[in-house]
Amino acid sequence: MVNLVFDEVFLEHKTFEGHPESPERLKKLIATLKNSEILDFINFLIPDYDYDLELLSLVHTKPYIDEFRTACKKNEYFMHKDNSICSYSFDVAVRNVFAHFFAADYIVSNEPKKIFVAGRPPGHHADTNKALGFCFFNNIALVAKYLQKIHGVGKILIFDFDVHHGNGTQNIFYEDDSVFYLSIHEHPTFLFPGTGRFFEKGKGAGSGFTRNIPLKPEADDNDFGKVFLEKVVPAFYEFKPEILLVSAGFDGHKDDIIGDLRYSTSLYRKIGYALKYLSDKFCEGHLLVTLEGGYEPDILSKCVLNFLDALSDDKMIDVYDLFITDEIFGIF
Numbered sequence: 421m422v423n424l425v426f427d428e429v430f431l432e433h434k435t436f437e438g439h440p441e442s443p444e445r446l447k448k449l450i451a452t453l454k455n456s457e458i459l460d461f462i463n464f465l466i467p468d469y470d471y472d473l474e475l476l477s478l479v480h481t482k483p484y485i486d487e488f489r490t491a492c493k494k495n496e497y498f499m500h501k502d503n504s505i506c507s508y509s510f511d512v513a514v515r516n517v518f519a520h521f522f523a524a525d526y527i528v529s530n531e532p533k534k535i536f537v538a539g540r541p542p543g544h545h546a547d548t549n550k551a552l553g554f555c556f557f558n559n560i561a562l563v564a565k566y567l568q569k570i571h572g573v574g575k576i577l578i579f580d581f582d583v584h585h586g587n588g589t590q591n592i593f594y595e596d597d598s599v600f601y602l603s604i605h606e607h608p609t610f611l612f613p614g615t616g617r618f619f620e621k622g623k624g625a626g627s628g629f630t631r632n633i634p635l636k637p638e639a640d641d642n643d644f645g646k647v648f649l650e651k652v653v654p655a656f657y658e659f660k661p662e663i664l665l666v667s668a669g670f671d672g673h674k675d676d677i678i679g680d681l682r683y684s685t686s687l688y689r690k691i692g693y694a695l696k697y698l699s700d701k702f703c704e705g706h707l708l709v710t711l712e713g714g715y716e717p718d719i720l721s722k723c724v725l726n727f728l729d730a731l732s733d734d735k736m737i738d739v740y741d742l743f744i745t746d747e748i749f750g751i752f
Contacts, residue, residue, distance in 0.1 A: 421461050423462075423536070424463065424536045425465045425519050425523050430515070430540050432508040432511075433541055440678060445714065448718065449717070458732055469518045476557065476562070480557060483549070491510075492510040503551045503555075532705070534705065535708050535709065536728060539711060564578060564593075575661045577602065578666070579603075582668070583606050583611075583681055586712075587616065590632075593626060593630070600661065605632075606634070616632045639681050641683055644672075648694065663703050664703045667710055673688075673714070691727060
């Protein structure tokens with residue numbers, strides 16, 4: 421069984437026609453899940469929104485929050501034309517953050533301890549005072565800070581497998597030794613946002629607690645598996661996190677409209693099994709996943725379905741067996 425947090429309010433953030441980050445992404449995803457073979461193993465949760473707006477200041481500055489709220493009343497975009505907004509965007513973005521707080525509260529106190537937040541807008545490009553790349557509030561950074569402040573969690577590992585580097589998340593924790601940020605992403609010099617080079621490793625107290633694993637265009641499942649075993653798994657042994665947070669971007673798929681990685685649909689099933697294994701081994705099963713990218717609705721839905729199938733499965737597969745064998749995993 422796996423928990424999934426969703427509310428139709430997330431569809432009310434309307435972007436301009438043709439914008440890749442559209443409500444259709446979630447509409448198709450939820451419809452696919454509700455008609456899937458694994459429906460009986462998904463526990464759908466509607467979040468509670470009884471949280472204080474001041475919690476946004478765990479990451480974002482008050483002037484930035486106020487500026488975003490004001491922009492949604494009168495503008496069509498915020499800070500950059502890619503950041504399309506409507507009059508409901510501020511409220512929806514706030515509710516998405518609160519849904520992540522709800523998810524954190526839930527897995528700390530309930531079983532199963534694995535939860536997927538199917539919300540929007542995404543977050544990993546948002547910095548303390550800057551909206552970027554369709555992102556306004558950094559959901560994964562906010563939930564990390566929330567877990568530390570409210571639940572007393574010490575060490576948190578954030579793993580990001582979006583095709584784009586999570587520059588906002590990296591910046592927020594770059595000098596922090598309590599949060600290990602680890603990202604596998606595409607990095608040619610021309611791909612947004614242009615950050616995430618291997619020598620970006622943190623600063624001051626946070627030196628060594630950022631690990632970037634850039635992949636060249638056309639990298640495939642085998643390339644991902646190789647670096648996952650060589651550079652991701654060792655980070656868990658080194659850092660020994662208490663909770664695993666994941667920025668799950670499915671735009672590395674070979675048929676997505678953004679990026680040039682060549683991942684297959686079945687790779688996301690392997691990633692699901694791998695993260696389940698690592699969260700059970702190091703984090704007492706605590707795993708919170710947030711939806712980031714994935715911009716072709718049909719492909720996104722199939723990838724998430726495979727990912728959740730792995731998380732909901734009682735079967736436990738050693739992470740090394742996942743990536744060093746020729747076992748073929750089913751694709752829905």
